[in-house]
Amino acid sequence: DVVLTQTPPTLSATIGQSVSISCRSSQSLLHSNGNTYLNWLLQRPGQPPQLLIYLVSRLESGVPNRFSGSGSGTDFTLKISGVEAEDLGVYYCVQSTHAPTFGAGTKLELK
């Protein structure tokens, strides 16, 4: 199974601060069809996860453009350019190039 390692496990930020979350895969996530199926989700307390970024860097409709994704192969990053209060929660990377697996999550808290 593909293991996704997210760092850091917890992130403390002030409003307006820019932060990054790393997701490293134990195998390349490049599919034979040329796509890389690495996505980022945000789960707010008591809510189901919400898709933010798909195919590494594509912003889901309705998601603010302060969120951005980058990376290739086995190393991926989610960046939030100017944290807002509504961004607090747990961020997960998830891959579906292989049988789907999730990272352990990164909890974004207010400092």
Place this chain on the structure above:
Amino acid sequence: QVQLKESGPGLVQPSQTLSLTCTVSGFSLTSYNVHWVRQPPGKGLEWMGVIWSGGNTDYNSALKPRLSISRDTSKSQVFLTMNSLQTEDTGIYYCTMGIGFAYWGQGTLVTVSS
């Protein structure tokens, strides 16, 4: 618009079988894949399995011996059946679909307890 809604018994006794239903609207099960994902209390997300648009299934290797996913396309429903439940199977069970897992149900809480 796309909607998914999970339903199930809430409480299951240890060693018994769990049966959950995901009722969908806004899309056809013959055109889109539906996944099941679960989340133990206070923990992360675990992919359980998928029923592909063509009707085939794939499962998490750790759950495969106990898990079955099926569907009734005429009722727009996807079913999850898992046997030999233990306390560690307690959690919220979600159905989800779309590119990147774009659409999720609200989840249904399953508690395994005697």
